[in-house]
Amino acid sequence: MANQTFEPRIIGFLCRWCTYTGADLAGTSRIQYPPNVIPIRVMCSGRVDPTFIIKALVEGADGVLIGGCHPGDCHYSVGNYRCWGRFNLLLKLLDQFGIERDRVRLEWISASEGDRYAQVVAEITETVRKLGPLNWKEKVIAKEAAA
């Protein structure tokens, strides 16, 4: 099953107004949490093109975290609703591709929720660790051609 020394690599698309700021708060508060999420700051969770999520998985990520503002709090009013609609449709697509839903997660984390950020990162790290490495390129794409 899952290799105990396997360290998942998880890409985090974090909205600048809420989650990214929350992550900063986790840092300045010296909260301890796993280092497995590589943060990428976006202006809004509504900026997250589903292509980013899949590209991350294809290029070597084992999981993807998206962080945005709570419903009603989006700096641009509706961006997080768009993200939510896309995310739910993407889950259905992942089922069809045979990618475990638990590898991707969308959370609403506000600027003041540093501890929540740390908790979510810890949770997704463990979940993905149990699922094991994805290695999509090596295991699925490169499984090449011939007879």
Next chain:
Amino acid sequence: MKKVSIDPITRLEGHGKIEIFLDDKGDVANAYLQIPELRGFEKFCEGRPVEELPRITPRICGVCPEAHHMAATKACDAVFHVEPPSAGKKVRELLYNSFFVGDHTTHFYALGGPDFVMGPQSNPAERNILGVIAKVGLEIGGKVIKCRALQHDIARIIGGRQINPTCGLPGGVSKAITEEERKTIEEAATFFVEFAKFSFQILEDVVLKNKAYVDLILSDMFKQKTYYMGLVDKDNKVNFYGDEVRVVDPDGKEFAKYQPKDYLQHVAEHVEPWSYLKFPFLKKVGWKGLVDGKDSGIYQATPLSRLNASDGMATPLAQEQYDRMYKTLGGKPVHATLATHWARLVELLYAAERTLELAKDPEITSPNVRTIPTETPTEGVGIVEAPRGTLTHHYITDEKGIVKKVNLIVGTTNNYGSISMAVKKAAKGLIKAGTQVSEGLLNMVEMAFRAYDPCFGCATHSLPGKMPFSVEIFDGKGNLIQTLSRS
């Protein structure tokens, strides 16, 4: 043994190769028509909403997409337990019959025709549609192009697109025909009827007046006696769109008649290890191998079969030509493979007349062309005649109409047994000890399959995947002495 290959076979739709084995004397020991292509429609349609299948299955074949579209649409009706309104059914039939005009024209002039117009052993660089046009002249060539063009225009009017129509939905069609469109279609249909009559003149001048060709048509080398299958209406007249499937035996007597939903009681498919294509046969007779005759379950589903299996044509001019053909060839049923080209023209004329009939029908411009389904979808079978044979689509869905299982028995697949036998017989008849095996002679072997207007893309909708490898070693008496395999 020496092996002579024809690879790929040409002037048909799809892929294939013929391997001819010559014994030490130089006679043909056997000939195999192998189909090397697969795509897997019966599997990859699973999980799709069933109403998408009339748009996915036409990609089984771009020469006869309307056939798959129509069979799929009828299967969708059956799945949803819904009937289209009368006008919706007529619009579908109009699209369908005009398609037959175009498709049969393509075969007669571009696929099968060059063998007769240019000569079976003529220069391959000229033995094609361009050579035909150069020989018969631009005026005639222009008519052929115009006929096909008009048919595709009708497909665009009714189905949205020239190739791969989209209008079929469970319960009807997506678009009604306006009066202006109807006038365009009627004009085209009038041309179709004249063109069909004109094509008979070509048949007369190029083929029937040429004794060598007539001898070829009637030769034993190009003859098989099998069962014959075709869709008929309630009067047992040929009908491409629907009603029941009728099968007659090699003597012409009715052997079976069934509704689409009962097809599994009548047809089964046999597998051989040397081809990706399966061999359908009549269950009630059984699979007896690649042999013809009353005791073999092999049947044909071709224009000739449809005429053999029917009691006539539903339109007057076509009925005249039907009578003339059978009178000339000595009565029903006709077993001469090459006569299929003739039967194809009879169908061309019928399709043209029927298109004109429907174009003039007052209901054809009705806006009421679709009934919204209300029942829970379950399972359904849709059957139409594809130009190349009886086409069966069978779908099973869940309660939301998402496809769970698909089974397809496609036009040309029906004929695989008889095409294989025809190729072997022609090879044996043409190549004997001492014969110089020229390109032209090999082309004549190909003529045996070309009469069927095969569509091997259609036939090979399936996909087996990587094969375990097996070698069987036979002694000179054909006894298996050793098997080596790798799985």
Next chain:
Amino acid sequence: MSKGKLALYWAASCGGCEIAVLELREKILKVAEAFDIVFWPVAVDFKYKDVEAMADKEIDLCLFNGGIRTSENEHIAKLLRKKSKVLVSFGACATWGGIPGLANGFKRESILERAYFETPSTDNPQKTLPQTGYKVPEGDLTLPSLYDRVMPLKSVVDVEYFIPGCPPIADRIWDVILVLLSGKLPPKGATVGILPKTCCDECLKTKEEKKVKKFVRPWEIIPDPKKCLLEQGIVCMGPATQAGCGAQCTSANMPCRGCYGPAEGVEDMGLKMLGALGAIVDSTDPDEIQKVVSEIEDPMGTLYRFTLADSLLRRART
């Protein structure tokens, strides 16, 4: 002026691209004036051995349709590449795998089992399977092997140009032939035979604002033929599809399914459309948004109808 040499070939395809070329109608005679057709199995009797006998780059233009599904498809692709100056990936299947690419959603063995064991009409108690090599009493027969997935042409050989469409429409094919005959060749790797922007731009239906309260299946409603289908809740690929076809399907009141492929610059067509669909739900209630989006059936088959084999993920993990 000497005539050029033209070849057309079909790999894992359906013949629709051949018919599309015939849809040039009288213009086919102009093509015949400029070119000798040296290989075109649907219409002309030249065989593989005739191609093998040609010199390298003897063929001036090769229009190759169909995806790569078998060893024969790959072999002929490489053969034609060698013998051709300009190789064009013609149509959806060659360019992205096309509809046969949907097989990439399934395990190859399951496809085999379905065709040869499971289908209710198959009578095969011995579980015979077609073999790549089989000995009959007279000698050896071979069949090409089947790859475990569909690939676009560009995965196995270098390609000069891409023409999208399932099939490409005649007007666009003619545009391309004129360009190639003019000598003013586009840069290598260009997609040709297209028009600017997306299918929506060509569609004649009235477009207002994309706000959907409910997604419906095409058979569930009779849509207003004058209005945008997507705005009426019918999933339509128009916004994500390259223009060029004249928006034919919507003219018959049927939604676009994307046969002209992704818009220029887009890497993954399905995900782009997914992003659009997820964003047009007319609600600010997360539960309602989730419910409405769940009404979209079979995203893989609808969003990647023609492009699954060329998607970022390429195939399902099975």
